Amino acid sequence: MAKVIVSQKQCTVNPLKMSQPIGAALAFMGVEGSMPLLHGSQGCTSFGLVLFVRHFREAIPMQTTAMSEVATVLGGFDNVEQAIVNIANRANPGLIGICTTGVAEIKGDDLNGFLKLIRAGHPELGHIALVDVSTPDFEGAFQDGWAAAVTRMVEELVETPAMETRLSRRVNILPGCHLTPGDIDELRDIFEAFSLDPFFLPDLSGSLDGHIPAEFTPTTLGGISLENIRRMGSARWTVAIGEQMRGAAITLEHRTGVPYKLFERLTGLAANDELMGFLSQMSGVPVPRKYRRQRSQLIDAMLDGHFHFGGKKVAVAAEPDLLGTLANWVQEMGCEVQAAVTTTASPLLEHIPAEEVVIGDLEDFELRATGANLIVTHSHGRQAAERLGIPFLRIGIPVFDRLGAGQQTIVGYRGTRDLIFTVGNMFLASGHEPTPETWLPPAHNSSPLVSLHVTH
Amino acid sequence: MSDLRVKVQQVFDEPGCAANQAKPTRDRKKGCNKLLAPGAAAGGCAFDGAKIALQPITDVAHLVHGPIACEGNSWDGRGSKSSGSQLYRTSFTTNMTEQDIVFGGEKHLYKAIKEVVEKYNPAAVFVYQTCVPAMIGDDLETVCKAAGKKLGKPVIPVNVPGFVGSKNLGNKLAGEALLDYVIGTEEPEETTPYDINIIGEYNLSGELWQVKPLLDELGIRILACISGDSKYHEIARSHRARAAMMVCSKAMINVARKMEERYGIPYFEGSFYGIGDMSDSLRKIAQLLVDRGAPADLLVRTEVVIEREEARAWQRIAPCRPRLLGKRVLLFTGGVKSWSVVAALQETGLVLTGTSVKKSTPGDKERIKELMKDDAHMFDDLKPREMYKMLKEARADIMLSGGRTQFVALKAKMPWLDINQERHHAYAGYEGMVALVREIDKALSNPIWEQIRRPAPWENVAMDDELAIHIA
Numbered sequence: 001m002a003k004v005i006v007s008q009k010q011c012t013v014n015p016l017k018m019s020q021p022i023g024a025a026l027a028f029m030g031v032e033g034s035m036p037l038l039h040g041s042q043g044c045t046s047f048g049l050v051l052f053v054r055h056f057r058e059a060i061p062m063q064t065t066a067m068s069e070v071a072t073v074l075g076g077f078d079n080v081e082q083a084i085v086n087i088a089n090r091a092n093p094g095l096i097g098i099c100t101t102g103v104a105e106i107k108g109d110d111l112n113g114f115l116k117l118i119r120a121g122h123p124e125l126g127h128i129a130l131v132d133v134s135t136p137d138f139e140g141a142f143q144d145g146w147a148a149a150v151t152r153m154v155e156e157l158v159e160t161p162a163m164e165t166r167l168s169r170r171v172n173i174l175p176g177c178h179l180t181p182g183d184i185d186e187l188r189d190i191f192e193a194f195s196l197d198p199f200f201l202p203d204l205s206g207s208l209d210g211h212i213p214a215e216f217t218p219t220t221l222g223g224i225s226l227e228n229i230r231r232m233g234s235a236r237w238t239v240a241i242g243e244q245m246r247g248a249a250i251t252l253e254h255r256t257g258v259p260y261k262l263f264e265r266l267t268g269l270a271a272n273d274e275l276m277g278f279l280s281q282m283s284g285v286p287v288p289r290k291y292r293r294q295r296s297q298l299i300d301a302m303l304d305g306h307f308h309f310g311g312k313k314v315a316v317a318a319e320p321d322l323l324g325t326l327a328n329w330v331q332e333m334g335c336e337v338q339a340a341v342t343t344t345a346s347p348l349l350e351h352i353p354a355e356e357v358v359i360g361d362l363e364d365f366e367l368r369a370t371g372a373n374l375i376v377t378h379s380h381g382r383q384a385a386e387r388l389g390i391p392f393l394r395i396g397i398p399v400f401d402r403l404g405a406g407q408q409t410i411v412g413y414r415g416t417r418d419l420i421f422t423v424g425n426m427f428l429a430s431g432h433e434p435t436p437e438t439w440l441p442p443a444h445n446s447s448p449l450v451s452l453h454v455t456h
Numbered sequence: 457m458s459d460l461r462v463k464v465q466q467v468f469d470e471p472g473c474a475a476n477q478a479k480p481t482r483d484r485k486k487g488c489n490k491l492l493a494p495g496a497a498a499g500g501c502a503f504d505g506a507k508i509a510l511q512p513i514t515d516v517a518h519l520v521h522g523p524i525a526c527e528g529n530s531w532d533g534r535g536s537k538s539s540g541s542q543l544y545r546t547s548f549t550t551n552m553t554e555q556d557i558v559f560g561g562e563k564h565l566y567k568a569i570k571e572v573v574e575k576y577n578p579a580a581v582f583v584y585q586t587c588v589p590a591m592i593g594d595d596l597e598t599v600c601k602a603a604g605k606k607l608g609k610p611v612i613p614v615n616v617p618g619f620v621g622s623k624n625l626g627n628k629l630a631g632e633a634l635l636d637y638v639i640g641t642e643e644p645e646e647t648t649p650y651d652i653n654i655i656g657e658y659n660l661s662g663e664l665w666q667v668k669p670l671l672d673e674l675g676i677r678i679l680a681c682i683s684g685d686s687k688y689h690e691i692a693r694s695h696r697a698r699a700a701m702m703v704c705s706k707a708m709i710n711v712a713r714k715m716e717e718r719y720g721i722p723y724f725e726g727s728f729y730g731i732g733d734m735s736d737s738l739r740k741i742a743q744l745l746v747d748r749g750a751p752a753d754l755l756v757r758t759e760v761v762i763e764r765e766e767a768r769a770w771q772r773i774a775p776c777r778p779r780l781l782g783k784r785v786l787l788f789t790g791g792v793k794s795w796s797v798v799a800a801l802q803e804t805g806l807v808l809t810g811t812s813v814k815k816s817t818p819g820d821k822e823r824i825k826e827l828m829k830d831d832a833h834m835f836d837d838l839k840p841r842e843m844y845k846m847l848k849e850a851r852a853d854i855m856l857s858g859g860r861t862q863f864v865a866l867k868a869k870m871p872w873l874d875i876n877q878e879r880h881h882a883y884a885g886y887e888g889m890v891a892l893v894r895e896i897d898k899a900l901s902n903p904i905w906e907q908i909r910r911p912a913p914w915e916n917v918a919m920d921d922e923l924a925i926h927i928a
């Protein structure tokens with residue numbers, strides 16, 4: 001049981017956290033023909049857009065209601081209406097996902113009411129789905145925004161089936177925002193190998209996997225279709241991945257009666273054994289040969305790797321579900337979780353295998369990561385890693401100083417195996433050669449503690 | 457807020473800005489803050505602009521008063537480099553929560569400033585106001601004043617809530633903060649007849665360092681660069697410079713103009729991009745200094761350096777020229793960079809097939825027209841779809857633009873080069889021009905283009921036939 005501590009500092013230093021609206025915007029990007037719209041100042045969108053461009057190295061569809069000072073006083077109805085009309089004319093999307101920001105929430109704009117009025121006044125926009133989601137910047141974090149947007153899409157778009165017409169092969173999958181397009185592709189392969197027909201909401205593997213579209217598209221390049229979202233009520237099961245998706249899964253169950261199964265994580269041997277067992281039972285298909293083989297390969301990687309993982313101290317900073325995934329996995333490989341820092345509250349946190357979990361920033365992380373063998377966090381950890389001189393695995397969003405962030409795959413037997421190789425190689429590369437001084441008696445050794453040194 | 461409104465109005469009515477002065481009185485009062493179109497806007501807010509302009513000051517703490525979005529979503533993303541302190545890359549924010557919204561964020565802000573000063577001992581703290589605290593009425597100026605007095609450090613309010621306008625306005629408001637609170641507050645230990653300020657240069661990718669060695673050689677001292685690789689005290693003492701160069705014409709014209717007005721520092725508008733522009737800038741710097749009393753031999757020494765460096769640059773560019781000659785470039789960038797880069801590219805034999813003039817002043821446009829003759833297009837607002845079409849139809853060989861449009865080119869399988877602030881290469885001065893030409897050359901002649909444009913095996917009929925024969 002970890003003790004969950006909330007950092008009491010007045011000044012956040014080197015934020016780990018990002019804001020809800022852009023988490024929600026990313027969720028909308030997993031839908032085909034979609035345009036996320038942030039209701040706020042144009043900077044709210046611009047920062048998010050640049051962040052995703054740097055992370056995915058892809059064009060990012062994202063618009064703004066461009067609230068001016070006057071509009072923040074008078075209310076944003078005109079801006080929302082104009083934005084929707086402009087987007088419809090310029091980009092012709094199937095879905096506009098509208099996320100509030102701090103600006104809109106403080107003004108108290110009733111976005112849902114706005115949309116009703118806009119619907120009534122613009123019958124010509126009838127073919128465009130409009131989904132609003134409340135995502136104030138001053139509450140929660142990125143993953144909360146993602147989860148809220150998925151829940152709202154379920155509420156607004158999924159149709160309640162008229163009668164029991166369950167398609168026995170159809171499965172809904174609700175992935176948390178910590179799953180990359182690569183992870184989703186891997187899971188699709190796995191589900192299909194059991195003769196299942198998986199539909200991911202959201203599906204970033206269609207939109208942000210990095211591919212060359214045949215034509216220019218101002219909206220998302222792919223993702224789950226609106227038609228397939230509407231039909232989610234006809235699936236046999238819903239699989240939610242990550243605690244953050246529980247709310248959306250429950251909402252879906254309430255609306256449609258589709259039962260859900262939640263996997264906290266899909267990295268590690270035990271977690272994937274559970275997945276394989278579940279899929280086999282649900283589908284009636286025995287675990288395919290390919291995955292039996294992959295399981296065996298994972299076990300071999302664990303055997304080869306455990307020499308290098310055992311006793312290592314790892315510091316992890318990530319959003320709750322990714323933190324849970326990584327902390328549990330390194331612990332299963334024999335490492336000690338020296339530091340665990342996260343962004344927002346989650347029932348998961350107290351089960352993380354660490355003494356304490358801090359809801360804080362990368363300054364809190366840097367202080368606690370001193371002396372660790374490995375730092376694991378997103379690219380903003382680079383300054384800390386450099387100062388501490390500790391090997392640094394970049395994971396999460398944003399990863400802006402390495403290639404292939406969208407294809408970093410850590411789910412499944414194969415994803416876990418590859419992660420063992422990646423991290424194991426980092427441990428191997430940072431091993432120290434012995435010198436005549438290595439085994440000097442303790443009196444001659446200086447303290448291994450390195451103090452946080454700030455130069456200016 | 458009303459103070460801010462007055463400030464915004466003043467900034468817009470900028471006598472130093474030719475574009476502004478050319479307008480009729482009524483339009484001039486409206487300022488250059490174009491109303492943003494909801495749902496069709498691109499670009500940063502005023503806060504973003506202010507951060508771009510001031511973050512290059514390296515030894516101060518940049519503290520953002522707002523919810524996590526403003527700083528958490530954007531920090532460590534700007535490529536200005538430092539020769540010393542790395543403090544400017546440390547991110548500070550009040551990370552406002554619901555509690556602040558209910559009770560007001562002023563006390564929180566005060567305590568945050570105190571924490572920063574106690575933990576990091578910066579030369580000063582720059583505090584940025586964002587939309588949310590502005591809406592709930594947090595009085596930035598008063599908190600900064602109180603904190604500065606109590607903590608014995610300069611605490612500079614930068615009042616730039618995003619909703620007041622664009623990035624460009626934010627640049628100017630940042631300049632106002634320097635004029636109001638920093639410039640002229642300290643005296644330099646010594647001055648020389650060779651002291652200059654460089655205004656509007658942010659040392660992105662270290663570009664200032666491509667220029668500085670030549671100034672050093674000439675004995676010209678950069679008293680302050682506003683704000684690339686600068687220290688707080690340098691800017692505080694910058695009012696004692698003898699002359700100034702304003703680099704990015706629209707970003708900080710108010711700083712250059714008001715420093716001339718208040719401290720009698722003459723300035724000129726110049727560019728470090730392109731061989732000709734670099735030489736002109738060196739000449740003008742020397743001339744202004746000599747006009748203000750520096751020994752006249754500076755002019756001769758400057759010509760010697762120019763001649764030597766131009767020759768050296770051309771010599772290094774020469775091997776690339778045959779490969780670049782006649783290659784068509786589509787150029788998308790803002791303001792001053794358009795005409796200065798146009799000239800620079802033409803020097804190397806490249807042909808400009810089109811350029812954006814969205815952020816350019818009428819003066820800029822005139823210069824571009826002159827430079828490009830009739831053989832190119834100026835686009836006010838080229839939609840990405842059109843841009844894609846142009847590239848796809850191979851009406852250009854390479855696009856030079858900012859990060860936002862890079863995928864339009866790349867997805868059309870066209871070479872692309874980053875020339876905006878997030879770029880990784882430095883393109884200033886003679887060194888920079890050589891680097892730019894080499895980068896364009898590398899991009900154009902990379903072997904991937906031929907490979908990736910090849911049809912896929914299932915699109916290639918000949919291959920299908922061959923396969924069929926093989927199988928048969």
